[in-house]
Amino acid sequence: MGDFNDLLYPKDKEGTHPHPNYLMNGFRNALEMSSLSEIDLSGGRFTWEKGRGTNAWVKERLDRGFANANWWSLFPLCNLKVVATAVSDHEAIFLQLVEATVSKKTFRFKFENTWLKEPSFISDVRNCWENLPMSHLMIKLMSVSRFMEKWGRDFFNKFKEKVRRQKAIIDLLRERTDDHSVREYLKARDKLNDILLHEELYWKQRAKLFWLREGDENTRFFHTSATARKKANKINFLVNEDGVRVNKVEDMGELIKGYYQRIFAAPEEATSNDSTASPRIVTQS
Template identity: 55%
Template sequence: MLRNLAHGVNIPWCICGDFNDMLYTSDKAGTHPHPQNLLDGFRSAIEDCGLDELELTGGEFTWEKSKGTSNWVRERLDRVFANNLWWRKFPLCNLAVKHTTKSDHDPIILDTVCAGFSRKNFRFCFENTWLNEPDFKKEVADFWSAIPAIHVLPKLLSVASFMAKWGRNFFHKFRDKIKKQKEVLDTLKDISDDIGIQQYFVEKNKLEELLLHEEIY
């Protein structure tokens, strides 16, 4: 359904609510880990739709059951995703979870223009490894150019927020790249012909380059 909705979308698009699924193993605490194929499927659908997730503040999970027992389970089922056009309109947005005693789901609140940034609660760290990605400079430059220079500080905050979100998305994809490259290398480790050995060293160099970037990070 998400892929059908995303097809041909050329407007700012934000979707939120209870997706009843998770993106990462860290989205669940408790018994029985979430099946990896479901994690991969949901993450693939979100990437295919060109969506990025809004970072959640105020807590890690949005749903729980059996609190205080050995079967206590907590999960992050409620999320917000948006495309690049939406990010450009609301670069200073904030998503927070609030605790409630009336439901097993905690409400999430989206503030599209959060004015609460301060030196204390907005910490931005630039990662040198981003510069190794060919699209990074262009995407940041395009984002900067699209924001009116009415006030410099909000513009700087907007670009810093954009780079921080870009970096989180990059980290997850980068981690997947390393995993896939290791799998490629494993398929070649027992091949003994000249072409296979040559290919092994080519793929080994790719993995070493990725690991170097990871060390820089």
């Protein structure tokens, strides 16, 4: 998958100068010889454009994904979709192999530098401080901290919602060609870029990496660095005394439980058990 810089069908292009048929035929023949079939793309017909709003406006579907029969047997429920980007003439394509599960996280108060980019933050904190009754300084500080903690939760939720909202606007305007829609599309892309820069700063602080300047657009790098410690502490699977790998959470729990039951059993019971081998813990699959 990626940018193939070629088209499969005439419908993959809108704009001046139709794509040569011999190139499309050659592309299809190469796929057939390689026993590859295309992964359906959702979220938009085109992934590249140039000259939006001008007479030379061209849109093409250059980014695609293909797979062979063996791959399809492993990931029959995969989903490939277009994801709006703000700083490239190519839209990103995102491949989801299986349905993702989302778990709710508990929040712990930490001051985020990106809050300072919100115009209302300083005034909201100042109003909270001034409206608190006169009391011990520490009590006021704790009260303001609780206020900022709630403000931060609301901000983070709104932050994610802003990204979703802007991408929805871009998806709505992508196929429209009238002048007003073109202007609104360009405004929405610029606004999405600003929001993504805020997101970059947010993850940059959490990753505790300050040697890259703001604006490097390495959000995934910062996100990965911030979560690497959690991944290192995760047990992916256990190996029992027979050398069989156990990777289901319930089965791993039973394996650990049985091991410690044997360890702490009465002497006569422990003697009757032939094996007290501990399960091997593996944290990297």
